[in-house]
Amino acid sequence: MKLTLPKVTLTTSSRGQLVHTFVGSGVVKWKAEVALTNSTGWKVERVKVKVGDLVKKGQSLVTYDNKAAEQQILDEQASVKKLKLSIEEQQKNFIEASHSGDEKSIDNAKHAMKISAIDLDVQERRVKKLQEDLIANRELIAPFDGIIIKANAIEGLASGGGPDVIISNRELGFEFSFLAPADAVAQLEIGAKMGAQVAGSDARQIEGQVEDIRDVEAGDGTETGANNLMKRITVKLKDEAVKGGERVQVELTKTTDDVILVPNNAIHDEGGKKYVFGIEEKDGPLGNTFYTRKIFITIIDSNESLSAVSEGLFDQESIIIESSEPLQDGDKIRL
Template identity: 40%
Template sequence: MKTQISDQVGTGLNPKMKWASILFIAVLLILTLYSNTILTMNLPKVVAEEGKSEPLVQQYSGSGDLQPISKVELSNKSGWTIKDVMVKIGDHVEKGQILVTYESKEASRRILDEEASLSRQKLMMEGMQEHYIEAVQSGDDLKIRAAKRELEIAQLDKSVQERKIKELKDDFASLSQIAAPFEGVISKLSAVKGLASGSDGGDVTISNSSLGYQLVLQMPSAISAKLELGSKQDIAVKINGQRKTYESVISGIENSDEQKKKVSLTVQNAQLQGGEQANVELTVSSATGEGMLLPSKAIHGEGTNKYMFVIDEQKSPLGNTYHARKVFVEVGEATEDAVIVRKGAYPGQMIITDSSESLTDGGRVRRN
């Protein structure tokens, strides 16, 4: 009888203890997992991606107005009145072609006055010649010498007056018109008939079409470093509302500042006049196999002290954990959005590109 009761009691206690043990372990696991979850939720949240074994491709688009390489501003240096304008803006002109004519009543009147003085001198010389003839006929040496001196002096005065008139006429001829000094295009015209020369700056500006036109652009150094002097580059030019493509030559690369350089492109074509809007689009890339391509925001530090963070995964029975590991790198070409990492980045790495908080080397993180 006692044995039966003892078996019943033993049998009744064992299940309770078992369930209590199971419950205790379950609660412990739940608390452990919950605490890990709470801890994980407080970790920095990161975004990671693999680098790419691709070159860095950069694109550039720039525009501006075509300007003549050589141009000359012409006007009447004496400020004469404009008589006629023989050209208009955009005209192609030949060397020596008359562009503008001028007039000056004062200059014309001065020439007439000097010519009248010359005529008066000639008449006076005729009288002197008659006196000289009379002196010779009289046989008086004194009168002969005196008449001869007067005649020679008058001849000298006449020569001076003739040279003076010639110089006035030469000046008048040169000032009465301006001609094209070379074959070119009229790029600016300020001359107005009836107004004085130089009323609004130069009367005519002519561009030397034989030397071509330039487009000057400020390019990022990373782009301009890929260009070579003398190399050819297509340039799109807007003419009469239509875009046409011409071949240009890179004629100059000059330092502008640390990040930019001034690049000059020269184009020659008879259809161009100067002042047209031109556009250049460039695509350059780094050398293949130079390194890993990463987003610029993945790289930290200044100067040569550059580094990035990669994710290390640590496995455990209670769940895997992720840690940020600092890796020092050597960078190459870069843009605002991407950078080539020459050393320190390898295929398969999960590189942290963004983080909700500052990271520390070896610190735990939470992957997005």
């Protein structure tokens, strides 16, 4: 028989509001960025822009040394001229064969002209394609009014295959996105205003507007499951002081109103069923005695410290939050 009874600490359930606070973060970036590349491998002749430059649609950004391409076009055009001369000669042969009346010579002349006509068509299309490629690749052109984000091209070196210039559309502004649990953004709507805190030495509050809310797809860098559904929130910014690259934080709150609240450390589990220990007071010859009473509860929501209970408890009901020893239902205790 135990010489001393378990010593317990009590708390009371309370009616109130359960609050979830979620903090998400993201990096500010331009809403629209386009990487401009030159896949020909031509050497960069001149870089006309630098990072931060404002450019206009149609403005030349980088030019390339295309002398070899121009020479190839001249060579191919010479081949076209040779084919045309060859066809002229074949036409003369056809006329002579027609005058002679030799059917075999006539057929041979016709066949030779058909083959040359096909060759000429192929060669002319090759020249046209080379000319189009020359026009398309001799320089990088700004596709819209924007700002230069990166300028990787180096004069005198061949284009490396990656983007030589990255340009953003300044008219569309900035945005950032962050991941959040689906239940934390259940009440969030597209078009809603949202504040964000810029981190770092330039800390300040900026305002934005929710532009997109979508489910996180499998393989999007976040594990998802039945109890861990995530959403990606995209927020559009119009702050003129934003430059891009800033890390920002947002704080979201979710509330469950008018519920019975219980500290999480007072809750126990039994085969998936949740319960707390209440107390039962009995009169005795030596005074009142106290016993534990297992109370099964239904939890509808929880945050880091509290749980919202829909069944099993009333407001201001005494429950055990801490004990000097493990407890069982019906144990005698001391307060």
